[in-house]
Amino acid sequence: MSEAPGAMTSPARAGIAAARSIVVKIGSSALTDLHTGLDMARLDALVDALEARMRAGSDVIVVSSGAIGAGIAPLGLHMRPTDLATKQAAASVGQLRLAHAWGTSFARYDRTVGQVLLTADDVADRRSHANAQRTLDRLRTLHAVAVVNENDTVATNEIRFGDNDRLAALVAHLAAVDALVLLSDVDGLYSGDPRKPGPDGAPARFIEEVRGAEDLEGVIAGAGGSLGTGGMASKLSAARLASESGVPVLLAAAADAGRALSDASVGTVFAAPPQRLSARRFWMRHAAESHGRLTIDDGAVAALRRRRSLLSAGITMVEGSFSAGDVVEVIAPDGTAIARGVSAYDTEDVTKMLGRSTDVLPSELRRPVIHADDLVGI
Template identity: 75%
Template sequence: MSEVRNAIAHARSIVVKIGSSAITDLENGLDHGRLDALVDALEHRMSAGSDVIVVSSGAVGAGIAPLGLRKRPSDLATKQAAASVGQLELAHAWGTSFRRYRRVVGQVLLTADDVSDRAHHANAQRTLDRLRALHAVAVVNENDTVATNELRFGDNDRLAALVAHLAGADALVLLSDVDGLYTGDPRRPGPDGRPAEMIDQVDGPEDLDGVIAGTGGSLGTGGMASKLAAARLASDSGVPVLLASASAAAAALDGASVGTVFAAREVRLSARKFWVRHAAQSHGSLVLDDGAIDAVCKRRRSLLSAGVTAAHGGFSIGDVVDLLDDAGRIRGRGVVAYDADDAACMIGRSTDVLPPDLRRPLIHADDLVIV
């Protein structure tokens, strides 16, 4: 067994994401038999000593059948209506299933704003920590009934990766209807006529060269592309990831012997730098010249006003902004020390010619992350 699989198999705390297709179908809604089987596997892992947080998709899927809908809705209002019904169904199903093991379930509904806003971020973290301290099982889902298109995680794979870091988890397990990461669509031959091959372990971006990832199915909003993005997000922040089929949940949670694993970066990002890089909402952007790109991205220096060629957006002091190169590519993110009006007066000017109150860096090195 590889070191990565061993780390996941013996992780003290894990986040387990359950995909919509693993517990719902269009005709009957929630599949209680499959959900019970997943709870059995989760209970076995918890009984072995691990803390487990569940990120459960399926709210919209669970509401489709009771409302008499024939397919997953595409408009926001109907999605929210289905979620309002499905969240009750889903929470009750998880609670009933875990009650077989005399465990209490706590539902945690989050929006993207709860993670991007520092105060909400801290409150969510405290809630998850307290639920674990009280030996309750936290079941997390995106609050689809109130989330707008502008304030969505996009899919619960990304939510699970953010929760893994938020909770300080030692591993993330993504369970859905796919059994691992393949070089292409395993249902179809590749351009060379050969079938796609499963990738056992991803140690870095170079292992993903040539990999083709598709979008989601009829019940979910994710697909392999979102799972791959979530796995890279989590592993980049220092959390190893296992991607496997929900039907193999027992093997995945018992010994991490199935699916594809993603190695974590050696140094885990601090909570603040993770928030800046992955969770915070961007309120604008600064365009950097080549010299500033070199200083900030390669030498990890603070961003000075002389190296900025343009500023966009109505940001305020303490907001997160994107750092762009001349081609418009995002090269980093940072917390600005000035509002947009002051920044506009500083652009391209050397520090020594600015008024005394504007001589600090636009963004200090401690508040910068490289993308």
């Protein structure tokens, strides 16, 4: 455990403590063991803390990792699988055990649990996005606890969220909650690996609060452990993603769940910036699937940085197959993705317009390829 102060306070922590609706993400290492599978004692302790928060008046959505981890031991595997077919097989066994375990534990408090399995496509597609949102909202109004997980039994490498930290951040946005709590086997953010001395021989520094990019200078984030796909890098990414939608984030150890879910006096807090992305711009930047790429010249890059629309004259190359209304990536001359936006035209039309000034185009092709209102930087 960290040596961080025992009574950390800040406006962001106070906001998390008082939040009327929260998403709580539970990491694989907090629920499962490589040799024995699900650990019911640890899960019960987490449910005790979640129930206390709900009795205090908060709506709680749980994002639970652990499906693959819960299927490893029953299938006689000795390590987390690396090939897709075995991962999906382990998930198919573990998902059933995981859902039953959550239901059994919450039943001690007469709580009903609803399982919500999502793939990246469900969040990227606007119609599926709305359906998932309605399901989560309805479960809350019916006083059931939504337990969300990635649908690992059908998700392929191409359509995965990547890890459940990202999934939790997207669910926090999807459900428009007031706070996100990430619980795992780490007790907060450090400047480096707390188990090892830094390059100068000094121990890693505990970071109590992140208010902006300057608080992350010099931070070295590592990858995940043997049971999960996440790591500090994924948690940092998820925290920044959630904060962009106006949701403050608390990163804490699952062993400290009681304090994390009561007064938020443990772990590292990520404050939300005063200005938040609109729901549509957030979807374009983080959730929508990109159907193509438009490479642009330096003049168009400068125009986009001044919040101007993307015109056909500045486009030098078109890739992919997209229709009008699809999200595409905008690429600078050096190959860097600098923006995403909704194309006003399909691939065939944009190809015809390539590099041509608006005034020489037919009247039906004189609108911007991407209007400034439909563009968001990345």
